[in-house]
Amino acid sequence: MKKVSVECRNICLSYGSTDVLKDINLKVEPGEFFALLGPSGSGKSTLLRLIAGFNHPRQGQLLIDGKDFAQVPPWDRNIGMVFQSYALWPHMTVWDNIAFGLVERRLPRAQIKQRVEAALDLVGLSAMAGRRPNQLSGGQQQRVALARTIVIEPQVLLLDEPLSNLDKNLRIQMRQELLSLQRRLGITTIFVTHDQEEAMTTADRMAILNHGTVQQIGTPTALFDFPDNHFVANFVGSMNILHAKIRDVDANTITIGLGQSPSICISRHQQADIPTSCLTPGTTVSANCRPHHIRIERQAPVDSVDRAWISGTVQSSEFLGEFTRYSIQTGSERITADHPHRAGQSVWPDGASVAVGIDIQQIRIMEASHD
Ligand code: ADP
Numbered sequence: 001m002k003k004v005s006v007e008c009r010n011i012c013l014s015y016g017s018t019d020v021l022k023d024i025n026l027k028v029e030p031g032e033f034f035a036l037l038g039p040s041g042s043g044k045s046t047l048l049r050l051i052a053g054f055n056h057p058r059q060g061q062l063l064i065d066g067k068d069f070a071q072v073p074p075w076d077r078n079i080g081m082v083f084q085s086y087a088l089w090p091h092m093t094v095w096d097n098i099a100f101g102l103v104e105r106r107l108p109r110a111q112i113k114q115r116v117e118a119a120l121d122l123v124g125l126s127a128m129a130g131r132r133p134n135q136l137s138g139g140q141q142q143r144v145a146l147a148r149t150i151v152i153e154p155q156v157l158l159l160d161e162p163l164s165n166l167d168k169n170l171r172i173q174m175r176q177e178l179l180s181l182q183r184r185l186g187i188t189t190i191f192v193t194h195d196q197e198e199a200m201t202t203a204d205r206m207a208i209l210n211h212g213t214v215q216q217i218g219t220p221t222a223l224f225d226f227p228d229n230h231f232v233a234n235f236v237g238s239m240n241i242l243h244a245k246i247r248d249v250d251a252n253t254i255t256i257g258l259g260q261s262p263s264i265c266i267s268r269h270q271q272a273d274i275p276t277s278c279l280t281p282g283t284t285v286s287a288n289c290r291p292h293h294i295r296i297e298r299q300a301p302v303d304s305v306d307r308a309w310i311s312g313t314v315q316s317s318e319f320l321g322e323f324t325r326y327s328i329q330t331g332s333e334r335i336t337a338d339h340p341h342r343a344g345q346s347v348w349p350d351g352a353s354v355a356v357g358i359d360i361q362q363i364r365i366m367e368a369s370h371d
Pocket residue numbers: 015020038039040041042043044045046047
């Protein structure tokens with residue numbers, strides 16, 4: 001089957017006087033597994049339903065394979081959608097649930113049989129074709145919902161929080177299954193989730209939404225390493241956003257001051273684009289670093305060249321197994337640091353005086369927050 005692209009151009013949608021989608025621009029490439037990630041209420045489901053044809057934009061174009069579908073009803077789009085609730089028919093067997101869309105389309109019996117068998121095989125449920133949904137586990141119901149959608153051979157697959165009804169272990173297993181199924185079928189797939197781990201582990205690329213606007217689009221690693229703004233920095237992983245002052249700038253180096261630490265020289269090459277207006281000496285910027293790039297010691301080592309050391313006091317700690325997450329007060333800033341755990345190692349107690357070492361190469365300069 002032909003792989004198609006899905007493109008939103010300047011899409012705006014309002015409910016009454018409330019603007020829910022504001023000038024959405026994004027392009028999902030043919031065969032791509034694309035996630036819409038954002039907090040609850042950010043407009044993800046509204047956008048997905050718009051692509052499915054249940055919502056219509058007030059303005060803008062929805063292009064599928066280059067053709068505008070914004071005003072085309074759902075049944076005339078070759079799109080399959082899996083709902084959060086699965087929406088299986090409780091009184092029908094697995095077989096009949098999967099065959100339903102094909103029967104409605106009045107396909108010949110032999111073809112229905114062949115396609116349902118193939119779909120059952122694809123999701124590994126051939127042995128359960130005679131069961132009803134209430135005789136299946138959550139993961140199996142999820143697979144029936146997928147099989148029922150895939151069997152109609154859509155060009156685009158839309159998934160609305162498809163894993164959120166499953167418990168944690170099953171969710172991890174199912175997201176791998178989902179990805180491998182998507183890879184085998186090669187269907188352009190758009191997946192809505194509020195769970196950043198789910199998006200990061202499955203998506204080729206993702207769009208981060210907040211308040212109905214796209215904040216940034218990119219691969220999981222690009223968004224994690226080079227977030228465009230504070231929202232993305234904190235939504236894709238956690239980020240320390242520290243106040244800093246530009247002290248000096250030359251062709252290769254930006255020198256900043258961070259609290260009581262001596263000047264820190266940062267290579268310009270490790271930075272994403274920073275507006276030149278930020279790079280005037282005296283300007284307040286934010287210096288961002290991830291908690292796992294911060295080390296904690298009793299005292300700053302004397303020979304440390306790759307880290308900037310600040311003294312602080314442990315405010316609280318959470319032991320999370322692989323690491324302990326500390327909250328440390330340093331001057332007026334609260335820093336979060338993830339300290340890798342080794343067997344037998346004790347946790348720094350609250351109130352302990354420590355030195356916090358920030359990996360200089362991992363500091364990203366950004367415009368100061370106006371929030
Ligand atoms: P998400 O999927 O990111 O949680 P939604 O797309 O469901 O967000 O909702 C985006 C915003 O639109 C929310 O503020 C929600 O309250 C509002 N909204 C969603 N559906 C409707 C509706 N039918 N009428 C009015 N407002 C709605």
